[in-house]
Amino acid sequence: MPDLPARTATVERQTAETTVRLTLDLDGGTYRNATGVGFLDHMLDLFARHGQFGLTVEAEGDLHVDDHHTVEDVGICLGRALGQALGDKTYVARYGEATVPMDEALARAVVDLSGRAYLVFEGDFRRDTVGDLSTELVEHFWWSVAEHARLTLHLDVLRGRNDHHKVEAVFKAAARALRAAVARDATGDRLPSTKEAL
Secondary structure, eight states, X not given: OOOOOOOEEEEEEEOSSEEEEEEEETTOOOEEEEOSOHHHHHHHHHHHXXXXXXXXXXXXXXXXXXXXXXXXXXXXXXXXXXXXXXXXXXXXXXXXXXXXXXXXXXXXXXXXXOSSOEEEEEOOOSSSEETTEETHHHHHHHHHHHHHHTOEEEEEEEEOSOHHHHHHHHHHHHHHHHHXXXXXXXXXXXXXXXXXXX
């Protein structure tokens, strides 16, 4: 059985609008997230907890403008960290899916560590914000993750009335689907692809 390396990454991003430092451990650890956007911190905490990931994020952004740049850049950094931590993707399951309820809300996530960036997001929100997070940025956050991790991600809000519950169900479903996709088995296929590349 091959000796499989640790899967961690630290990504830093600095622009005129934000400064972000993110550390990800795909195989567990603690989580502590401080982005300045309280509801995003809550979503990142539960993403780490339900994905069983180690995750710390420190971000400072131009929140006097709005939350767009901070949320986008945290998504970019999370995507880059996922890609770096996965390395050559040897012995990963590749695919993962999860359907998660949050009271009356139900969300489904399906992921493929394909090497091809694509997001399909189907979900509507009634409110402009949940806490201090703009609901229009939920889709944008996940597009940033998918693009920079080079993965295919389908996210569907299947039902729900409470926007807080719907957003939370999306993040939990994505966490559990990614947990399944990054799971590795040193006795399985080295790369689950007929192209021998992901």
